[in-house]
Amino acid sequence: MNQYDKISKFLSYVLRHQPDSIGIRLDNEGWTDIDVLLRQAAAHGTPFDRETLEKVVETNDKKRFTISSDGMYIRAAQGHSAGQVAIDYPPQTPPDILYHGTAIRFISDICELGLIAGSRHYVHLSAAEDTALAVGARHGKPVVLTIAAGEMHKTGYPFYLADNGVWLTPHVPIKYLSQKKPG
Numbered sequence: 001m002n003q004y005d006k007i008s009k010f011l012s013y014v015l016r017h018q019p020d021s022i023g024i025r026l027d028n029e030g031w032t033d034i035d036v037l038l039r040q041a042a043a044h045g046t047p048f049d050r051e052t053l054e055k056v057v058e059t060n061d062k063k064r065f066t067i068s069s070d071g072m073y074i075r076a077a078q079g080h081s082a083g084q085v086a087i088d089y090p091p092q093t094p095p096d097i098l099y100h101g102t103a104i105r106f107i108s109d110i111c112e113l114g115l116i117a118g119s120r121h122y123v124h125l126s127a128a129e130d131t132a133l134a135v136g137a138r139h140g141k142p143v144v145l146t147i148a149a150g151e152m153h154k155t156g157y158p159f160y161l162a163d164n165g166v167w168l169t170p171h172v173p174i175k176y177l178s179q180k181k182p183g
Contacts, residue, residue, distance in 0.1 A: 003048075007056050010046050011065060015076040022046075030075035030085040034067070037074060063164035078162035081119040089160035089168065096150035098125040098167050101136030104143045107179070115145070115172035122160070122168035125149070148176045 001009075014037075019026050022040040026032050038050060048056075057065045057074070067074050078087070100115055100123065115123045126132045129144055136142030152172070153159055160168040 016079045031073040066163045077164040092161045094149040094159040098147045098149040099132035100145045101132035103140030114174045125167040146178045152176045
């Protein structure tokens with residue numbers, strides 16, 4: 001794993017899940033001061049400079065991080081389990097179809113409960129089937145679920161679009177799910 005990947009994983013951990021692990025605070029939208037982040041990361045054994053941070057943000061293939069327009073703050077785009085973070089994304093109208101990648105071992109639970117956010121605030125969905133497949137493959141033998149997002153939205157379910165293009169919704173009931181057939 002290269003230096004940028006290590007720093008990206010570190011940032012995901014502290015900006016999405018455990019800011020207290022290095023003594024930083026996130027506001028309710030997930031922002032933290034970059035200078036404080038750099039100082040606290042170094043104090044906790046992960047030193048890097050602003051130039052490296054900007055390179056990680058710029059080159060991250062999943063666009064996991066956002067730097068504020070004034071360049072003073074950073075946040076994870078989505079995926080927070082840190083309780084105090086609830087990014088106020090404006091509601092959006094989703095495409096008719098979205099996708100969710102998962103591992104086949106989770107299908108029985110999904111068929112029982114639908115897609116639930118678990119420890120996160122939202123279920124993460126993709127507009128691209130290949131992206132969903134790649135996400136599912138990270139967890140085991142992948143399967144892609146098709147979500148009738150347009151129909152869900154018409155019946156009142158909210159959808160949000162994160163800074164990095166990931167679609168978010170609190171829950172996907174079973175009736176809006178179908179399993180994508182291989183091939």
